[in-house]
Amino acid sequence: MAIAKAERLMNLALCLLGTGRPLSKRELRTSIEAYIEAGTEDSFNRMFERDKDDLRELGMVIETVESVDGDTGYVARRDSNRLPPVTLDAEEAAALGLAAKVWQQARLAGAASGALQKLRAAGMPLASETEISALEPRIPTGEAAFEPLMIACRDRRPVTFAYRRSNAAQAHTRQVEPWALECWRGHWYLAGWDRERQDRRVFRLSRITGPVRSRSGTFTSEVPDQVAVREAVAEWAGENPTSQARIRLRTGAGYPLRARATVVRGHDESWDELEIPYGHGLGAWLAEFGPDVVVLEPAELRADVVDRLRAVAKG
Template sequence: MAIAKAERLMNLALCLLGTRRPLSKRELRASIEAYVEGAGGGTPANDESFNRMFERDKDDLRELGLVIETVDNLDGETGYLARRDSNRLPPVSLDAEEAAALGLAAKVWQQARLAGAANGALQKLRAAGMPVAEDAYEGQSALEPRIPAREAAFEPLMLACRDRRPVVFDYRKANAAHPESRHVEPWTLECWRGHWYLAGWDRERRAERVFRLSRITGRVRSRSAAFTAEIPDHVTVRETVESWAGENATSRARIRIRAGAGYPLRARACSTRAAGEGWDELEVPYGHGLGAWLAEFGPDVVVLAPAELRADVLERLRAVAKG
């Protein structure tokens, strides 16, 4: 939001909150400098431009949560005010368990802007006298919650999802030697098995797509255009990724994996046995997308069966090697 508009909205909110009686458009126009000068400043706003500006500002304040009342027949004019009792939040009251849960949740975010927001929220609760204890569960468990957000693409995509702004980025698929440009309307971000994924509408492919953030190369560029596709009520990010990784598989694949490597694969293995010479043999669920996942482990994984999976992984590795 431009500084000039933010200042104008703040002044309008203060006028509406500070008055004891409804104020007409005429009175608000005379009280707020930006309405006198116009949106750009320096040029007085005519009646038409003022009315458009005022209606937009009023709608924006209501969208931000300000309760603005409209009073008719005020000397023939419509009046506006924002009563303080209608715009005051109830006192925050937390019991010990709720306060401890908030303290624990605030420790989850350690990267990006969310870490600052979480810490700021705790400070405000403490200032209000809430017993928020970050160490409420200290000593009870050796585990501490963390959601990593190390990818450079995370923050710009998080903001683009929030602001509903299309983005452009270069994306390299697992079996591709070079990245391709993607034009996406971002819907939501979700973390699954330690990796972040973006779900959105791919404009060029005219279909819903899911992108793994670690495969985004270069800078994420945002665009000011509006979304062209409707955002679904429920975006199945996790279900889509699970199907790629073979989570819903009904058959099994046999792979050989280097000792000390591939812990995510070992965690999903149906059976494991030592194969000798520094290798182990695993049986893992086999479904769509398993080949792309296995290719990411490079020389640490060798597919034994089935033959079509082995061919798929070899094709992907050759494509990367050619690049």
């Protein structure tokens, strides 16, 4: 879900829960920033109806009542929306502890640490640091651009930065309305609206040179409800499949490849044969599976994977 919509739903939920009386559409529109900026009355009505339905699908009980002056009002009573006591067993508590450590390198580390402290204070059986030290998953956030872009996505603030494309010798300034950040194949990407090109774009954070600067003003384009960062990266990198590749995969290995395969058939006790969509970038992915994968065809893909594995062996 895009940050803008999540923020809008949260604000609507807080408004409906925070008052002791039903609120009319007019009152909600003048209380929530996204509704104030909605433009026409029709745009607001469509947005509000979608948001109300989304909250109900998430389990929120929203009542529709008639007020004294005849207007329709909406209210979410606390007694109807109270969650039961949260209880965690040892395995679930350990999973939360690991999840909190994922963000220890980023700005969310403080919030994660605070959440763990509250759970400990409530008597939850959280594992100690030494107990989970063997498993310390981390979201890599080494790029300096990550934190300012994360804040800009949250606050819906336009930004400017110098960006060098993979095939360019020099960086150029980009003016972007940031939508969402996502990590894919070990790299962070930003999806947003490129003002100069008047189109959606995806930027790899490691190619941002220099500081990210926040700009004044509001977004000029509508933030999509869903931002498919990975699909956009694959599309613009030319990774959309154009044909089929045939590979041999060791039995019991390569589950991501099996999930992507269009055909899986047994070859012998040790190997299976798969057909998978073939596009740009597949060679690098297959090389990650090392000796568990043998490329049968096409020949250029086989050569690509062999070259990559030889380079790794020499290194």
